[in-house]
Amino acid sequence: MSVDKETVARIAHLARINVPEESLESIAGDLNNILAWVDQLSEVNTDDVEPMTSVVHARLRQREDVVNDGGKRDAVLKNAPETEHGFFAVPKVLE
Amino acid sequence: MTKLTDLSMADALAGLDNKDFTSVELTEAYVAAVEGGTSINAYTTQTPEKALEMAAAADASRAAGTAGPMAGIPLAIKDLYCTEGVLTTASSHILDGFTPAYESTVTSNLWRDGAVMLGKVSLDEFAMGSSNETSFYGAVENPWRAGDGKSRVPGGSSGGSAAAVAAHMAVAATGTDTGGSIRQPASFCGLVGIKPTYGRCSRWGVIAFASSLDQPGPITRSVKDAAIMLGSMAGYDAKDSTSIDTPVPDYAAALTGDIRGLKVGIPKEYRLDDAPAEILALWDQGVDWLKAAGAEIIDISLPHTKYALPTYYIVAPAEASSNLARYDGVKYGLRVPGDSLDSMYANTRAEGFGDEVTRRILIGTYVLSAGYYDAYYLKAQKLRTLIAQDFENAYASCDVILTPTAPSAAFGPGENADDPISMYLNDVFTVPASLAGVPGISIPAGLSGDGLPLGLQLLGKPFDEETVLRVAGVLEEAANFTAQPNNWWTGDKS
Numbered sequence: 001m002s003v004d005k006e007t008v009a010r011i012a013h014l015a016r017i018n019v020p021e022e023s024l025e026s027i028a029g030d031l032n033n034i035l036a037w038v039d040q041l042s043e044v045n046t047d048d049v050e051p052m053t054s055v056v057h058a059r060l061r062q063r064e065d066v067v068n069d070g071g072k073r074d075a076v077l078k079n080a081p082e083t084e085h086g087f088f089a090v091p092k093v094l095e
Numbered sequence: 096m097t098k099l100t101d102l103s104m105a106d107a108l109a110g111l112d113n114k115d116f117t118s119v120e121l122t123e124a125y126v127a128a129v130e131g132g133t134s135i136n137a138y139t140t141q142t143p144e145k146a147l148e149m150a151a152a153a154d155a156s157r158a159a160g161t162a163g164p165m166a167g168i169p170l171a172i173k174d175l176y177c178t179e180g181v182l183t184t185a186s187s188h189i190l191d192g193f194t195p196a197y198e199s200t201v202t203s204n205l206w207r208d209g210a211v212m213l214g215k216v217s218l219d220e221f222a223m224g225s226s227n228e229t230s231f232y233g234a235v236e237n238p239w240r241a242g243d244g245k246s247r248v249p250g251g252s253s254g255g256s257a258a259a260v261a262a263h264m265a266v267a268a269t270g271t272d273t274g275g276s277i278r279q280p281a282s283f284c285g286l287v288g289i290k291p292t293y294g295r296c297s298r299w300g301v302i303a304f305a306s307s308l309d310q311p312g313p314i315t316r317s318v319k320d321a322a323i324m325l326g327s328m329a330g331y332d333a334k335d336s337t338s339i340d341t342p343v344p345d346y347a348a349a350l351t352g353d354i355r356g357l358k359v360g361i362p363k364e365y366r367l368d369d370a371p372a373e374i375l376a377l378w379d380q381g382v383d384w385l386k387a388a389g390a391e392i393i394d395i396s397l398p399h400t401k402y403a404l405p406t407y408y409i410v411a412p413a414e415a416s417s418n419l420a421r422y423d424g425v426k427y428g429l430r431v432p433g434d435s436l437d438s439m440y441a442n443t444r445a446e447g448f449g450d451e452v453t454r455r456i457l458i459g460t461y462v463l464s465a466g467y468y469d470a471y472y473l474k475a476q477k478l479r480t481l482i483a484q485d486f487e488n489a490y491a492s493c494d495v496i497l498t499p500t501a502p503s504a505a506f507g508p509g510e511n512a513d514d515p516i517s518m519y520l521n522d523v524f525t526v527p528a529s530l531a532g533v534p535g536i537s538i539p540a541g542l543s544g545d546g547l548p549l550g551l552q553l554l555g556k557p558f559d560e561e562t563v564l565r566v567a568g569v570l571e572e573a574a575n576f577t578a579q580p581n582n583w584w585t586g587d588k589s
Contacts, residue, residue, distance in 0.1 A: 003461070011457050012457060014464065015416060015456050016437065017448065017456065018438070018445035019445065019453075027453075027457065031458060031461065033516060034458055034516065037405060038471065040401075040405055041475065044402060044481070049477040049480050049481060050477070051476030051477050053307070054307055055293050055307070055483060055531065056293060056294050056532070058294075058337075061333075072196070075196035076196075079196075081424060081427075081429070081430035082430065088425050088426060090425055090436050090439070091432075091439050092436075093436050
């Protein structure tokens with residue numbers, strides 16, 4: 001599996017990072033080196049191995065379904081680059 | 096007379112108890128040290144007024160007989176911990192101006208116990224790196240310089256934490272460890288650093304890198320200091336769903352010095368063919384020290400060790416790509432305008448993230464994307480199961496595992512900058528324990544031929560930090576590491 005410029009452009013779009021055209025080639029090179037290196041995992045037979053999602057062998061706890069926090073609108077908005085009328089403000093989405 | 100800033104945490108606490116000095120005096124000495132040590136570039140934000148206020152409160156609590164276990168001890172806080180009302184950057188441009196409205200659980204625990212905040216210290220951007228060179232606020236220099244006088248990196252990602260403690264600009268510091276980010280900088284700076292069991296310290300309020308691996312821990316000047324500080328940091332927290340509800344033992348009480356009959360495993364897979372001779376010699380020396388203290392040495396095998404790093408470099412970037420999706424120019428930090436919502440996102444993230452963070456987000460996005468998920472991410476999760484099983488199997492026959500911490504002493508700035516993989520190889524001995532979630536500690540054990548510190552690592556069973564600390568205490572005593580860096584940063588030789 002090899003990554004080309006078009007693939008870098010596609011994943012950069014998925015990640016919402018603007019990567020300039022002239023950097024695509026060198027990033028593709030970096031990614032290919034890393035992917036070639038991690039490919040050694042294919043040596044290991046993992047057919048009967050369960051994937052690990054957490055090292056913690058505990059069940060997620062449940063709690064009462066009640067409101068236990070809130071009323072912090074101003075604190076939540078405090079760090080926003082732009083707010084309007086108590087909301088986060090973003091560039092126009094609908095024409 | 097010993098300078099106040101030269102005291103260990105345990106000795107400073109004794110001095111405070113004994114009324115030899117006050118926390119305000121101790122804190123004033125540290126504030127001066129921080130101001131005099133700016134050429135190291137460890138601190139991203141200094142909070143001297145807050146420090147003196149907290150110190151005065153600690154003195155009052157001591158006078159009232161209500162002092163907590165860390166009352167009056169000045170600390171540096173890794174700038175990955177959210178601190179209420181104090182700039183928190185993760186050393187990234189994208190968090191410009193972010194001042195949290197809340198305090199992380201771990202720092203809350205430290206303040207509850209009376210500790211004092213000197214300020215926030217630098218890290219590799221979003222904790223991604225092994226040299227502290229990827230910080231938006233510039234590289235941090237290691238207080239230790241090689242015999243040739245050339246500068247060295249402090250390690251990473253907790254490089255600011257380690258540099259601040261090594262230069263006596265804080266009694267101790269908080270760090271975080273995802274693949275070695277506490278243990279490797281501790282090794283590079285001649286300090287003690289412990290990564291607790293995953294789930295021992297709350298991750299709440301610590302800016303996330305790879306959530307299944309991230310774990311807070313202390314960087315200190317001695318094993319006893321590590322025991323004291325871990326006791327304050329640790330504990331169950333309902334706000335972290337992976338926090339484990341088990342009592343926090345008295346870690347300092349575990350330092351009995353008695354390891355007779357304890358079984359120490361030596362994993363053959365860590366004996367890398369190309370490891371420097373001085374690293375292997377120090378490891379052999381560590382074996383001899385533990386043997387002399389009455390421990391039994393056992394050869395063990397962790398057969399999937401060589402797959403740990405490639406596994407990590409799939410799992411960690413995948414989680415990072417997901418965690419860092421929240422930086423979108425809307426809720427906090429930097430916003431770079433664009434002509435649409437999407438272009439605002441893409442412009443903000445392009446300008447806000449550095450090269451290494453971008454590289455890892457792209458790798459993570461790729462391995463999670465349609466068509467590649469099974470081949471990379473699922474495969475890595477399966478390898479992670481095998482790596483964790485290696486440790487479970489090993490702990491059937493031993494109590495702790497002894498290894499080197501890092502494959503070299505601190506390297507020079509720029510040395511591993513051209514090749515991401517050569518930088519990643521720094522974590523070859525620390526990453527397996529992170530993937531398995533087991534605790535690990537680095538103890539300064541000797542000097543390289545170049546006069547730089549070298550660390551030994553002890554790994555333990557899950558939630559058995561007590562045994563890890565006990566053995567670490569024995570190694571510390573045997574190694575008797577008393578070397579200090581030459582003070583080039585203030586010119587003060589006293």
